[in-house]
Amino acid sequence: MQFVDASGRVTLDLDGNAATLLSSCLKLRFDGEFGRAAAGDAFFGTVHVDASSADALAALTVAPAPGGLTIELNGADGSAELGPVVLHRATTPVAAPGSC
Numbered sequence: 001m002q003f004v005d006a007s008g009r010v011t012l013d014l015d016g017n018a019a020t021l022l023s024s025c026l027k028l029r030f031d032g033e034f035g036r037a038a039a040g041d042a043f044f045g046t047v048h049v050d051a052s053s054a055d056a057l058a059a060l061t062v063a064p065a066p067g068g069l070t071i072e073l074n075g076a077d078g079s080a081e082l083g084p085v086v087l088h089r090a091t092t093p094v095a096a097p098g099s100c
Helices: none
Strands: 002-004 008-013 018-023 028-037 039-048 054-064 068-075 080-089
Touching: 008 080, 018 054, 028 054, 028 080
Parallel strands: none
Antiparallel strands: 002 008, 002 080, 008 018, 018 028, 028 039, 039 054, 054 068, 068 080
């Protein structure tokens, strides 16, 4: 299942318990799996930003929004990486987010 923002620059692909988030403007990729923690449910994994050579731990939270989802991506230290962003279910699959 795929979700995309209104500009087509952020995509979220959900496949079972796995999530892949791409942002073309931030040149960011998050890969994670659903899990539960004391702070709440989220997708836990790693984020890679092209400007950095290292992956970092991150958590993607997803909440229902009118007509779609609201997402927020935060680093393990609580720093905001992306969001909140409202996404809607893609009517046709998007191979890659649109350019900036």
